[in-house]
Amino acid sequence: MRKYAVVFVHGLAKKPSPEKLEEIWRWGLERADTPAPFHGQNPGIDLDTQGVPGLFNYYADVFYGTDYETDLDAFYESRDGSVVDLGSLHQIAGELAIPTPANEKEARFLAEVERKMREVPFPPEPPCLVAHPAAQQPTQLEIASWLPGPVKEAIIKKAAMEAYYFLFNKDYARPADGAIFKVRDELRQRLIDDLRKAAEQANKLVLVTHSMGTMIAYDVLRNCKQCPPVEVLFTLGSPLGITEVQEQLRADGLQHVDFPPGLGRWINVYDPLDPICGADPRMDDFRPTQGRRVEDVRESNWGNWRHTVTHYFAGRQFRSLLMHTLGISR
Amino acid sequence: MSPMSAGELAIALKRGEFPNPPLQLLTHAVHLLADEVLDGKQASRKSVREAMDLLRRHRHFEHVHELGVAWHDTFGCDAMIQRLLAQAKVELGALEGADDLLDEADQMAIRHPTDLEYQAEEKDYNALRGRIRKQRFVLTDNVNVLAESIAYYQKKQLAQPSFFLDVNVLALRVRLHDRIAQPIQVLIELAHDVLKQATVAIRTKPADPWALATASEACLALSRFLPDESWCDWAELWLYRFLAHPKCGPFEIESYFRQVREIWSGAPLDESTCAGRLARIFERHMLRTQRRWSVDARQLQWLQQNPEELEKNFCGEKSFTVADIRKMLALAPNIGCVTNDKGVRMGTGFLVQGSAFGDDGLLFITNAHVISDTLTKAIRGSDARVTFETEADGSMPPCLVQAILFNSEPGQLGNVKEAPGKLDVTVCRLSRTPNGAAGLPVAPTVPWPSPRTKAFVVGHPRAGELQFSLQDSVLLDVCGNERLMHYRTPTDPGSSGSPVFNRDWEVIALHHAGSQTCPRLSGSGFYEANEGITLQAIRQHWKGMATDSLG
Numbered sequence: 001m002r003k004y005a006v007v008f009v010h011g012l013a014k015k016p017s018p019e020k021l022e023e024i025w026r027w028g029l030e031r032a033d034t035p036a037p038f039h040g041q042n043p044g045i046d047l048d049t050q051g052v053p054g055l056f057n058y059y060a061d062v063f064y065g066t067d068y069e070t071d072l073d074a075f076y077e078s079r080d081g082s083v084v085d086l087g088s089l090h091q092i093a094g095e096l097a098i099p100t101p102a103n104e105k106e107a108r109f110l111a112e113v114e115r116k117m118r119e120v121p122f123p124p125e126p127p128c129l130v131a132h133p134a135a136q137q138p139t140q141l142e143i144a145s146w147l148p149g150p151v152k153e154a155i156i157k158k159a160a161m162e163a164y165y166f167l168f169n170k171d172y173a174r175p176a177d178g179a180i181f182k183v184r185d186e187l188r189q190r191l192i193d194d195l196r197k198a199a200e201q202a203n204k205l206v207l208v209t210h211s212m213g214t215m216i217a218y219d220v221l222r223n224c225k226q227c228p229p230v231e232v233l234f235t236l237g238s239p240l241g242i243t244e245v246q247e248q249l250r251a252d253g254l255q256h257v258d259f260p261p262g263l264g265r266w267i268n269v270y271d272p273l274d275p276i277c278g279a280d281p282r283m284d285d286f287r288p289t290q291g292r293r294v295e296d297v298r299e300s301n302w303g304n305w306r307h308t309v310t311h312y313f314a315g316r317q318f319r320s321l322l323m324h325t326l327g328i329s330r
Numbered sequence: 331m332s333p334m335s336a337g338e339l340a341i342a343l344k345r346g347e348f349p350n351p352p353l354q355l356l357t358h359a360v361h362l363l364a365d366e367v368l369d370g371k372q373a374s375r376k377s378v379r380e381a382m383d384l385l386r387r388h389r390h391f392e393h394v395h396e397l398g399v400a401w402h403d404t405f406g407c408d409a410m411i412q413r414l415l416a417q418a419k420v421e422l423g424a425l426e427g428a429d430d431l432l433d434e435a436d437q438m439a440i441r442h443p444t445d446l447e448y449q450a451e452e453k454d455y456n457a458l459r460g461r462i463r464k465q466r467f468v469l470t471d472n473v474n475v476l477a478e479s480i481a482y483y484q485k486k487q488l489a490q491p492s493f494f495l496d497v498n499v500l501a502l503r504v505r506l507h508d509r510i511a512q513p514i515q516v517l518i519e520l521a522h523d524v525l526k527q528a529t530v531a532i533r534t535k536p537a538d539p540w541a542l543a544t545a546s547e548a549c550l551a552l553s554r555f556l557p558d559e560s561w562c563d564w565a566e567l568w569l570y571r572f573l574a575h576p577k578c579g580p581f582e583i584e585s586y587f588r589q590v591r592e593i594w595s596g597a598p599l600d601e602s603t604c605a606g607r608l609a610r611i612f613e614r615h616m617l618r619t620q621r622r623w624s625v626d627a628r629q630l631q632w633l634q635q636n637p638e639e640l641e642k643n644f645c646g647e648k649s650f651t652v653a654d655i656r657k658m659l660a661l662a663p664n665i666g667c668v669t670n671d672k673g674v675r676m677g678t679g680f681l682v683q684g685s686a687f688g689d690d691g692l693l694f695i696t697n698a699h700v701i702s703d704t705l706t707k708a709i710r711g712s713d714a715r716v717t718f719e720t721e722a723d724g725s726m727p728p729c730l731v732q733a734i735l736f737n738s739e740p741g742q743l744g745n746v747k748e749a750p751g752k753l754d755v756t757v758c759r760l761s762r763t764p765n766g767a768a769g770l771p772v773a774p775t776v777p778w779p780s781p782r783t784k785a786f787v788v789g790h791p792r793a794g795e796l797q798f799s800l801q802d803s804v805l806l807d808v809c810g811n812e813r814l815m816h817y818r819t820p821t822d823p824g825s826s827g828s829p830v831f832n833r834d835w836e837v838i839a840l841h842h843a844g845s846q847t848c849p850r851l852s853g854s855g856f857y858e859a860n861e862g863i864t865l866q867a868i869r870q871h872w873k874g875m876a877t878d879s880l881g
Binding site for chain 1: 773774775776777778779780782783784805810832833834
């Protein structure tokens with residue numbers, strides 16, 4: 001039995017295959033050749049070498065099916081920065097069924113979440129953006145630094161839609177094959193299953209979550225009694241600060257969101273220019289539980305698309321906090 | 331099918347059969363055979379000769395040595411066994427002991443002039459004496475020893491020309507020419523003669539890879555004296571054909587590579603000479619095909635003094651980085667070769683900071699089956715000698731074992747339920763440690779096994795120079811209590827006691843043994859794996875300390 005295990009939860013949009021996604025996330029965490037502002041003397045974290053089991057929770061197939069890309073060279077070719085253009089957006093970010101809100105409340109949720117994310121200040125596009133090669137595959141969104149404005153708008157729309165399907169536990173008919181999932185139930189169960197597997201391998205669990213994955217993690221920690229105890233929760237680029245999201249995650253009988261009672265520590269890392277979290281990036285709405293409160297960490301990354309998970313993984317503060325959490329000394 | 335027992339394998343060896351057994355099983359079978367010989371009854375001369383020759387052909391010289399010593403101690407001198415034992419001693423680095431055996435054989439031949447067994451071995455005895463002196467010349471650079479070596483290689487029977495002997499004469503005479511000028515035309519004619527013999531053998535005995543190496547070496551000699559006639563291109567061509575030959579394995583490659591390095595002064599980092607070009611081809615071939623990188627004392631010193639050569643020669647490699655090579659070089663002063671008091675190489679060991687075990691100074695760690703005062707097959711502490719690669723030029727006497735601090739006998743391979751005390755480890759303090767040795771860094775944790783997790787082994791396999799194994803180095807499994815780990819890193823005999831490193835080049839385990847039918851650590855069944863004992867387990871059982879403070 002190891003001391004710690006880490007469970008990772010991914011974020012929005014279509015993803016590469018589970019194996020490829022894990023490879024990219026591990027690369028993001030292990031790489032020492034990080035660009036500015038994290039360049040120089042920034043050792044990566046190799047969980048395997050440090051004796052820490054890592055499990056990768058995966059749910060993108062619920063929305064986007066399993067027609068994973070097979071030509072993975074694009075990822076390696078695009079490390080220097082390719083651009084997601086509007087023409088190939090569906091191919092890269094996946095095609096999501098357009099939701100039909102059942103009532104005024106649901107419609108308002110979609111509109112408000114989208115509006116708040118859209119209003120976050122967006123770093124300007126560099127003048128040479130058109131000169132970058134066009135991205136072709138979902139892997140490239142995991143490392144994207146540059147998105148033209150219209151693409152950003154489309155991805156924000158997708159974020160609001162995915163959040164809607166999850167938080168309102170909608171029946172979702174997958175466009176690829178018509179398979180139907182009750183989204184919140186399905187995603188909760190998958191994460192609980194992975195947490196249980198991790199609990200068989202280590203005494204203490206650490207959750208590292210990104211984007212929409214932060215909502216699933218909070219929901220399971222706060223609202224699912226069968227969730228195993230978790231020592232530390234990391235949320236990166238999280239939309240949990242948005243009031244409309246919080247309203248759907250409150251525990252029964254409470255008027256406000258709070259720090260999950262079964263959780264030891266919660267560290268929230270944000271870039272204020274990340275549109276998915278930037279509307280309300282701090283978690284100060286979450287009421288403390290027995291003195292435990294969310295620790296907000298501001299850490300700006302790079303490019304004009306600040307939501308990329310591998311950018312967050314390069315952060316010095318994030319790496320330092322994760323290493324400290326796992327008892328890794330350097 | 332149930333696995334073969336050690337007793338069944340011992341019988342097979344005596345019959346001249348070699349069923350490619352797991353190394354640990356082979357070790358047990360040879361122990362049984364040696365015990366039979368020492369009993370003085372059961373093993374016949376013919377069966378011992380058969381078994382020793384078989385083990386020689388498969389390059390298990392440590393086993394040839396064990397059987398030969400058992401025979402010699404029990405029955406005295408036998409013409410063929412004496413030759414095989416002397417060869418094993420040469421291969422294991424015990425040059426004096428080998429020479430003594432050949433002297434004894436000569437005395438026997440004089441005392442028994444009618445015994446034709448000794449006459450039949452005479453050519454091989456001379457070749458071995460030539461080889462011994464060649465190795466001494468490499469160590470001492472004494473030109474008198476070089477001349478002695480040439481004289482022995484030239485003592486051939488005229489009726490039986492041998493390109494193997496002639497190419498050695500050629501190489502050594504060219505080397506002598508570097509110190510004392512020789513008639514060049516004679517050397518050119520000799521090179522042409524060797525090339526002719528080799529090319530005939532290539533046509534008539536295509537299954538023999540040595541003729542290709544000989545042709546390459548003859549062309550190498552010609553390129554030295556006729557630099558404008560593209561003989562170096564021919565030397566390269568024959569070398570490529572040698573490397574591509576189906577029977578050219580790691581031993582064959584290392585043999586010719588050593589000759590190029592040691593006699594022709596070929597350095598992979600200096601391609602201005604033909605020998606350097608060949609050495610570079612060897613190095614790249616070994617890196618690509620075996621993912622191994624060997625370094626001798628001279629090259630080690632050169633690289634440490636000229637770090638920019640690393641960038642020039644290793645950038646562009648995909649399997650490892652220049653930073654990896656730099657780290658490997660920094661580790662080398664801490665890794666030693668263990669020999670007995672006769673100079674026979676028995677395994678590897680390494681230095682770590684005593685603080686990693688709650689102790690002072692530097693500690694030397696190896697297997698109990700290499701050094702132990704209680705195991706009969708191991709070297710006793712008082713007889714053990716440790717040589718470090720940085721001192722392999724003979725500038726310093728070997729280090730001695732001052733005290734054995736901790737000793738735990740070997741356990742069965744893959745036995746996770748075994749009593750926790752069976753760790754196959756000896757921790758000792760040496761009489762001195764080499765300059766520049768600060769102890770290897772010890773990893774604070776045992777890695778988590780996965781297809782991505784690496785386990786690198788560095789040691790002195792097959793009694794050769796320090797070798798870094800970079801191929802297919804996957805950590806397969808770690809047992810539940812983190813005592814044993816299995817990895818697929820290729821290792822050879824002589825790697826016993828080697829440090830096993832994680833990706834950050836921190837020591838995670840002590841290499842112990844390997845097998846093609848190793849019991850799995852998780853679940854049932856067998857697989858091909860090497861086994862190491864985690865340093866964490868050694869520390870816990872020696873000092874009873876918690877893992878948190880390791881490192």
